[in-house]
Amino acid sequence: MNITQKCSHSLSQQGLDLIFEQVLSGGQIFKDRNLLRHDYVPTSLPHREEQIRRLGSVLAPALSKERVSNIFAYGKTGTGKTIVARFVLDRLQKKARDYGRAVDTSYVNCRLSGTNYRVIADLCRALGQEVPFTGLAVGELLDRLRDALKSRGSAFLVVLDEIDALVKRSEDDSVLYELTRINESLEGGWIGVIGISNDLHFKDFLDPRVLSSLGEEELVFKPYSSDELYDILSDRAEAAFQPGALEDGALRLCAAMAAGEHGDARRALDLLRVAGEIGERGREKGILESHVRLAQQKVEHDRVTEVLSSLPLHSRILLIAVLHSENARKESLVTGDVYEVYRELCAAAAVESLTQRRVSGLLNELDLMGIVNARVVSFGRYGRTKKIRLGVEPRAVTSTFGSDGLVRGLLEYAPKSLPKQHAR
DNA sequence: AATCCACAGGAAGCCCGGGAAC
DNA sequence: GTTCCCGGGCTTCCTGTGGATT
Numbered sequence: 001m002n003i004t005q006k007c008s009h010s011l012s013q014q015g016l017d018l019i020f021e022q023v024l025s026g027g028q029i030f031k032d033r034n035l036l037r038h039d040y041v042p043t044s045l046p047h048r049e050e051q052i053r054r055l056g057s058v059l060a061p062a063l064s065k066e067r068v069s070n071i072f073a074y075g076k077t078g079t080g081k082t083i084v085a086r087f088v089l090d091r092l093q094k095k096a097r098d099y100g101r102a103v104d105t106s107y108v109n110c111r112l113s114g115t116n117y118r119v120i121a122d123l124c125r126a127l128g129q130e131v132p133f134t135g136l137a138v139g140e141l142l143d144r145l146r147d148a149l150k151s152r153g154s155a156f157l158v159v160l161d162e163i164d165a166l167v168k169r170s171e172d173d174s175v176l177y178e179l180t181r182i183n184e185s186l187e188g189g190w191i192g193v194i195g196i197s198n199d200l201h202f203k204d205f206l207d208p209r210v211l212s213s214l215g216e217e218e219l220v221f222k223p224y225s226s227d228e229l230y231d232i233l234s235d236r237a238e239a240a241f242q243p244g245a246l247e248d249g250a251l252r253l254c255a256a257m258a259a260g261e262h263g264d265a266r267r268a269l270d271l272l273r274v275a276g277e278i279g280e281r282g283r284e285k286g287i288l289e290s291h292v293r294l295a296q297q298k299v300e301h302d303r304v305t306e307v308l309s310s311l312p313l314h315s316r317i318l319l320i321a322v323l324h325s326e327n328a329r330k331e332s333l334v335t336g337d338v339y340e341v342y343r344e345l346c347a348a349a350a351v352e353s354l355t356q357r358r359v360s361g362l363l364n365e366l367d368l369m370g371i372v373n374a375r376v377v378s379f380g381r382y383g384r385t386k387k388i389r390l391g392v393e394p395r396a397v398t399s400t401f402g403s404d405g406l407v408r409g410l411l412e413y414a415p416k417s418l419p420k421q422h423a424r
Numbered sequence: 425a426a427t428c429c430a431c432a433g434g435a436a437g438c439c440c441g442g443g444a445a446c
Numbered sequence: 447g448t449t450c451c452c453g454g455g456c457t458t459c460c461t462g463t464g465g466a467t468t
């Protein structure tokens with residue numbers, strides 16, 4: 001029996017057709033769910049008029065080939081920094097085209113690009129300069145960028161999103177320095193930098209020379225309030241959902257939940273989209289508050305499984321060590337305890353263990369991802385260490401790692417070196 | 425007030441894989 | 447081929463430290 005035959009037995013053709021038909025006709029719930037994606041740039045951005053105007057007026061001189069001030073935008077995630085930057089650049093470029101002016105733009109996410117080298121390489125490519133993805137000295141790349149700018153003779157506006165990732169990781173902001181100074185040695189073209197950061201304290205890390213150049217102008221994005229989120233959501237929901245498919249209460253709940261998480265519009269949109277999808281799958285007529293609550297759980301669950309399944313081997317073993325230790329004892333799990341169990345698990349899996357220094361670092365990474373909670377505490381005479389707790393459902397760990405042959409066995413393994421109970 | 429624990433976390437440097445230039 | 451560069455993951459060595467205990 002071949003595979004297609006098998007499938008047609010397990011799922012009735014009509015059922016499948018129905019699913020497809022529903023999507024084709026937009027379904028009962030959605031008109032266009034893409035409008036709820038956070039990378040979608042709508043035609044208007046409510047409650048960001050001020051920032052748009054500021055950014056627009058700072059960048060406008062580019063149209064007449066004048067040099068613009070560098071600008072630095074900061075605010076927490078989901079406060080609209082990225083979308084405002086994209087919005088303004090889009091408009092600017094359109095205007096430039098209409099009037100036959102040469103303006104190049106580029107958007108780079110520094111955290112995704114990851115390194116100085118790759119960021120500059122991205123910029124080179126945006127100007128049509130082909131560069132290898134590794135192998136050159138960064139200085140060489142900067143030279144090529146300069147050449148490209150010179151030969152195009154255009155205005156080049158660059159958005160460096162999550163610029164803090166660049167500085168913190170390399171501990172070396174000389175590339176930013178070079179980038180902001182590139183204009184001095186240039187005739188014809190020039191470069192304008194729009195730096196975006198989630199980290200409000202980012203400025204403290206910066207070399208003052210970079211700061212004075214990058215921070216010629218500043219743009220602050222405050223978190224959205226619940227009401228503002230509501231406006232944003234209802235704007236998009238109107239176009240994204242079928243008329244009457246969305247209860248106002250559900251919309252308000254999305255806004256309120258996201259407002260609770262530092263006014264994150266991205267989160268609000270996710271909630272709304274997922275709530276819609278849940279309702280759609282349940283063949284509901286409308287989206288209610290209960291769907292939003294389910295969506296909240298699903299969004300969180302998906303985030304956790306995604307993070308877990310992308311963890312490298314040693315982080316997995318470490319996490320299982322935390323799991324075992326926590327099962328054995330409820331309070332006061334500290335680095336030393338976890339490390340001991342981790343070592344034993346490594347031995348059991350015939351894997352060379354890492355040093356405690358490294359494990360401590362891995363624990364910090366897991367903490368940042370919200371997978372564990374690690375807090376530095378002092379037990380006085382009994383030392384200073386980190387208290388560690390699992391930050392996610394144990395079930396999420398066991399089910400995600402259950403499909404990983406290498407570590408699956410460790411989930412059932414019973415470590416002998418489980419932390420002893422001391423009086424603390 | 426001094427001591428001392430059990431680490432935290434910074435700094436430097438090693439090693440490896442990947443790639444370009446010569 | 448050799449030589450150089452880059453970045454990531456890691457180890458080694460180190461100094462720093464909050465607060466109970468002496």
